[in-house]
Structure formats: structure tokens, C-alpha cells
Amino acid sequence: MTNNDRGLGSGPGQSAGSARRLTPAGEKVLAAASRLFYEQGIQAVGVEAIAAEAEVTKKTLYDRFGSKDELIVAYLRARDEQWRADLRALLAERRGVPRDQLLGMFDVLQAWMTAGNRRGCAFARACTELPPGHPGRRIARQHKTWMLTRLQEAADAADATDPGALAEQLLMLHDGACASSASDVAPDPVVRARLAARVLIDSACATP
Numbered sequence: 153m154t155n156n157d158r159g160l161g162s163g164p165g166q167s168a169g170s171a172r173r174l175t176p177a178g179e180k181v182l183a184a185a186s187r188l189f190y191e192q193g194i195q196a197v198g199v200e201a202i203a204a205e206a207e208v209t210k211k212t213l214y215d216r217f218g219s220k221d222e223l224i225v226a227y228l229r230a231r232d233e234q235w236r237a238d239l240r241a242l243l244a245e246r247r248g249v250p251r252d253q254l255l256g257m258f259d260v261l262q263a264w265m266t267a268g269n270r271r272g273c274a275f276a277r278a279c280t281e282l283p284p285g286h287p288g289r290r291i292a293r294q295h296k297t298w299m300l301t302r303l304q305e306a307a308d309a310a311d312a313t314d315p316g317a318l319a320e321q322l323l324m325l326h327d328g329a330c331a332s333s334a335s336d337v338a339p340d341p342v343v344r345a346r347l348a349a350r351v352l353i354d355s356a357c358a359t360p
Contacts, residue, residue, distance in 0.1 A: 178216035180206040186227045190274055194224055194281045194288075221286065224278070228291040231274055236298065238263070243302070250310035254303065254318075254353050257326055258346040265333055265342055272334030273327060299323060312356040325349050 174182060184206035188197040199220050203210045217223040238260050246252040271277075275292035282288045303319035312318045325345045332341035 174216065177206075177208055177212050181208060181213050181216055181223070182226055182230065185223050186230065189224065189227050190269070190271060194278060199223075221288070224282070224286075224288045225291060228275065228278055228288050228295075232291060232295045232298075235260070235264075235295070239299075239302065243306070250306050251353055251357060253306040254310060254322060255346060255349060256306075257299065257303065257322065258329070258342055258349060261326060261329060262342045262346075270333050273330040276327060276330065296323070299326070307356070310353070310357045312353075313358070314356065318352060318356040321352050322349055325352075 181202060185197070185202045188202060188205060199210055199213055202223070203213050206213070213223070217226060239257060242256045242260055243253050246256060275295045278288050278292050300319050300323050303322050304315045307315035307318040307322075325348055329341040329345035332338050332345075338344065
């Protein structure tokens, strides 16, 4: 990060938690940052490029977010909130069918991949790019913890012999599918991960 990108909390700005109340200019900045951060990487993209993509001035960017670090947090939080909303909606459709709920994460992931998110997991990538202590890493950890909790709840409802272990295995399959989609080595990684998940679920949940 360059000096022009400023540090966390410098400038007046707006906290990531207030992303829902962004002005139209702020929405443009966040949308541009989200595209560039995901496609090119957080560290590779500076505020100059984001401002140019959003067609605003750097002053406008700093007025809305305060710093590049706060913009990173807003990007990750917005992505986390959208994923949670999509997964909650699918789980609600499958209420009463715990095994299908366990597979829901892969179905949501497939929809995200189809929509163009083929460069891997934004949260895993953020953890490799951001330094220890960066608030963006906390968002990433919260995201994964939330997913693990939802999986464990569904595994428990499905009468898995060890809900915690099954949840961890399914989350690892999910993350592996994300990584494989970015490397482009194996075809249809999410489909294959879902098939493997079905085997794990059938094995862990002996009762039909």
C-alpha cells in the first residue's frame, strides 16, 4: 500500500458498518473497488485506479470511506452479507430436509461461480494479502466461522454421528472447490465437490 492510500482510520470517512447508507457516489466507489479487488487483488489495486474506475475523485473516495483499508473492510463485509443472504434464502427453501441443507452451500457456490466469481474465495485471498491484525482478516474469519456454524447446525439436524467433524469436512471441500476454480485444473470443481459431499453426508448420517 502506498502513502497515497493512507492508513486505517485516517481521514474523516465512513465506517464499513454504514455501507448500507452509502451515497450514490459511495456506492460507485464500493462497486468499483469490489470488482478490482476481486479481479486483480487487494494489494495490486490503489485508490487512484478505484477512483478512475468509479469515475470520482480521490477526495470523494476518501470522504466516503476515509482510507483504502476501510474500503477493503467494506468490500469484504458487503460480500459476506450477500453470501449470507443467498445461503439463508436457500436453507429456508429446504427447511425440514437437513441433508439437502448441507448440500446447499455448494449450490449457492455454483450460482456464484456462474455469475463470474471464478477467481477463488475472496476471503481466503484476503487472508493471504492482508497483514496480521488487519480488520479485513477479522471479517474473513467471521465469514468462515459463520459458515461452519450453519453447517454444524444442519449436520446436527441430520443426525450426523459427529456434526462438528462433518461440518469441517464440508467446509474444506467448499474451500477446495473455490481454489480449484481459480486454478482451472479440474473441470466443474463445485459439481465434483458436491458429489464428494454427498458421500460424506451419507456416511456420517446413517439414518435415511
